Amino acid sequence: xxxxxxxxxxxxxxxxxxxxxxxxxxxxxxxxxIIGPNACGKSTLLKALARMLKPKAGAVHLDGxxxxxxxxxxxxxxxxxxxxxxxxxGGITVGDLVARGRYPHQSVLRQWSAEDEAVVAESxxxxxxxxxxxxxxxxxxGGQRQRVWLAxxxxxxxxxLLLDEPTxxxxxxxxxxxxxxxxxxxxxxxxxxxxxxxxxxQACRYATNLVVMRPGGVVAAQGEPSEIVTADLVEDVFGLPxxxxxxxxxxxxxxxxxxxxxxxxxxxxxxxxxxxxxxHHGAVAVHExxxx
Amino acid sequence: MTPPPTTDPEAGPAEADxxxxxxxxxxxxxxxxxxxxxxxxxVRAGGLxxxxxxxxxTVGTAAAVLLAAVMVVTLTAGEYSLTLGQVLASLAxxxxxxxxxxxxxxxxxxxxxxxxxxxMLAVSGGILQTVTRNxxxxxxxxxxxxxxxxxxxxxxxxxxxxxxxxSLGALIGGVVAALLIYVLAYHRGVSGxxxxxxxxxxxxxxxxxxxxxxxxxxxxDALTAQAWLVGSVNSRGWEHVVAAxxxxxxxxxxxxxxxxSLSMMELGDDTASALGVRTGRDRTLLIGVSVLxxxxxxxxxxxxTFVALAAPQLTRRLTRSSSPGLVxxxxxxxxxxxxxxxxxxxxxxAAQLPVGTATGCVGGLxxxxxxxxxxxxxxxxx
Numbered sequence: 001x002x003x004x005x006x007x008x009x010x011x012x013x014x015x016x017x018x019x020x021x022x023x024x025x026x027x028x029x030x031x032x033x034i035i036g037p038n039a040c041g042k043s044t045l046l047k048a049l050a051r052m053l054k055p056k057a058g059a060v061h062l063d064g065x066x067x068x069x070x071x072x073x074x075x076x077x078x079x080x081x082x083x084x085x086x087x088x089x090g091g092i093t094v095g096d097l098v099a100r101g102r103y104p105h106q107s108v109l110r111q112w113s114a115e116d117e118a119v120v121a122e123s124x125x126x127x128x129x130x131x132x133x134x135x136x137x138x139x140x141x142g143g144q145r146q147r148v149w150l151a152x153x154x155x156x157x158x159x160x161l162l163l164d165e166p167t168x169x170x171x172x173x174x175x176x177x178x179x180x181x182x183x184x185x186x187x188x189x190x191x192x193x194x195x196x197x198x199x200x201x202q203a204c205r206y207a208t209n210l211v212v213m214r215p216g217g218v219v220a221a222q223g224e225p226s227e228i229v230t231a232d233l234v235e236d237v238f239g240l241p242x243x244x245x246x247x248x249x250x251x252x253x254x255x256x257x258x259x260x261x262x263x264x265x266x267x268x269x270x271x272x273x274x275x276x277x278x279x280h281h282g283a284v285a286v287h288e289x290x291x292x
Numbered sequence: 293m294t295p296p297p298t299t300d301p302e303a304g305p306a307e308a309d310x311x312x313x314x315x316x317x318x319x320x321x322x323x324x325x326x327x328x329x330x331x332x333x334x335v336r337a338g339g340l341x342x343x344x345x346x347x348x349x350t351v352g353t354a355a356a357v358l359l360a361a362v363m364v365v366t367l368t369a370g371e372y373s374l375t376l377g378q379v380l381a382s383l384a385x386x387x388x389x390x391x392x393x394x395x396x397x398x399x400x401x402x403x404x405x406x407x408x409x410x411x412m413l414a415v416s417g418g419i420l421q422t423v424t425r426n427x428x429x430x431x432x433x434x435x436x437x438x439x440x441x442x443x444x445x446x447x448x449x450x451x452x453x454x455x456x457x458x459s460l461g462a463l464i465g466g467v468v469a470a471l472l473i474y475v476l477a478y479h480r481g482v483s484g485x486x487x488x489x490x491x492x493x494x495x496x497x498x499x500x501x502x503x504x505x506x507x508x509x510x511x512x513d514a515l516t517a518q519a520w521l522v523g524s525v526n527s528r529g530w531e532h533v534v535a536a537x538x539x540x541x542x543x544x545x546x547x548x549x550x551x552x553s554l555s556m557m558e559l560g561d562d563t564a565s566a567l568g569v570r571t572g573r574d575r576t577l578l579i580g581v582s583v584l585x586x587x588x589x590x591x592x593x594x595x596x597t598f599v600a601l602a603a604p605q606l607t608r609r610l611t612r613s614s615s616p617g618l619v620x621x622x623x624x625x626x627x628x629x630x631x632x633x634x635x636x637x638x639x640x641x642a643a644q645l646p647v648g649t650a651t652g653c654v655g656g657l658x659x660x661x662x663x664x665x666x667x668x669x670x671x672x673x674x
Contacts, residue, residue: 097614
């Protein structure tokens with residue numbers, strides 16, 4: 001049984017079609033991670049799952065009903081989203097911002113119940129920002145701010161959480177911190193998580209269900225990382241020759257891009273464009289290793 | 293028989309005390325200000341729970357008291373120099389003929405128009421600045437007021453209509469401009485910045501059209517138009533008061549009914565939608581209310597600048613609130629315009645200076661001071 005399901009989606013911005021006949025099931029209780037090269041439509045898929053983008057054809061079903069036909073507040077009680085970028089109103093305190101996550105549970109006459117208070121306090125405790133409650137959000141560091149936004153989404157108390165690149169703009173330590181937090185939420189057995197991530201090795205470490213997308217919004221493979229991630233798949237999808245070894249820490253698949261000299265021999269002159277692409281990805285990976 | 297009563301009273305209070313601590317500590321603990329997650333106070337009764345921001349209440353009350361004071365001073369210190377007693381007697385319906393004439397015919401309509409138009413402009417600006425998430429997203433910056441003026445000028449100089457028709461022209465001008473901006477700025481939804489930039493373009497066009505209309509008008513029409521164009525509450529009558537009051541009575545509640553969505557929209561559209569706000573519908577409704585308020589304000593008093601821009605900013609900084617308090621904003625706007633009109637009447641009684649001049653000076657200086665002191669303060673963190 002899957003509560004969240006995308007069926008035959010055609011996704012487009014104005015005239016530019018991003019995906020056709022895209023179907024994805026999000027298994028209940030999974031930590032699903034969507035990966036794929038830039039502009040393959042993974043964030044667009046997440047937007048559609050979160051009903052931020054109305055599909056041109058097909059539908060996203062939540063609990064068996066088309067998500068676009070359900071009341072906004074009802075959906076917001078079951079499905080939460082951490083967008084790529086959010087803006088905090090100037091001068092707002094951490095506590096007040098996290099409290100905004102209670103919106104779908106509130107009304108004009110029920111603005112701040114004891115339950116709201118308890119849930120917000122618990123969300124801030126879980127994300128480790130309880131001590132910052134009275135601080136102004138503008139003054140926080142990037143890592144702290146991301147945890148505050150996560151706390152806000154947690155305060156929404158939805159069984160399904162969608163996270164659009166939750167680790168962007170964070171240094172490696174804070175990336176791991178945020179992912180650990182997501183893993184904790186998944187482990188408590190009450191949450192289904194869907195995240196878009198850029199780092200393949202992090203995706204393999206944390207995902208219980210990996211969705212690999214190729215350009216054009218096509219799902220190339222889906223399943224447990226250890227079962228689907230191979231050197232062929234990565235080269236096929238990202239155009240990057242690589243080796244896949246066991247992560248020495250976790251035993252999950254770990255992608256090691258082929259050395260520059262090896263790549264120029266193997267790809268030859270025919271695929272200059274994809275070589276350029278892969279070099280870019282290699283550079284990113286090296287940079288992140290250096291940060292570690 | 294005696295031992296139990298002697299031990300019971302001792303055990304009784306001890307137990308009660310323990311029970312008190314046991315139940316009271318978790319119950320009252322979160323209610324103490326220090327341990328609450330959110331700012332402000334919470335009032336709960338039964339299933340009802342309301343959040344109250346004490347600072348917003350204070351600022352609102354202060355603005356209301358000051359407004360009342362300014363109104364009394366305006367009525368007593370006019371060129372007709374009535375005493376406070378005469379004014380109060382007239383207001384209570386027991387005044388003499390002179391007093392009644394001065395208060396009801398000469399002073400009160402002008403004063404009430406200033407108060408109402410100030411409130412309308414302030415609310416209009418407060419809504420639009422929040423929806424566009426841009427302090428420049430104010431009806432006088434993005435062309436709502438100039439375009440409303442264009443509509444009015446067309447009626448004055450080309451059609452030669454009555455006062456009512458001029459107001460109608462202003463309304464049509466404002467609404468057409470808003471629709472134009474909305475349609476032109478629409479691209480995968482409405483972004484605040486695009487809305488503001490397109491509005492600045494429309495504003496430039498409207499200002500040019502206004503100059504053109506005045507140059508090609510007859511001298512008489514041009515004088516009427518120019519007098520109207522500077523924005524003034526001089527010689528306003530009860531019909532203006534009634535029109536403004538009705539507008540505010542209808543549109544302010546409409547805006548207030550969406551005030552929770554409004555404060556959620558500040559988080560960005562994606563976040564607000566994800567939290568269950570119907571952003572598309574609510575934004576259209578709120579922009580509609582904002583443009584109607586601005587257009588009716590222009591219809592009543594001409595394009596008075598700066599109140600719509602400054603009042604929400606002043607309110608936000610005074611209340612230090614993270615939500616746009618529309619009622620407080622309305623009070624501050626009314627205070628701003630009433631004070632401006634009082635200054636104009638007192639300092640330049642002969643010149644019939646338009647009130648927009650004064651609001652620009654007073655509001656502008658105060659806003660500059662506030663911003664400057666705020667940035668100085670922020671320097672410590674930056």
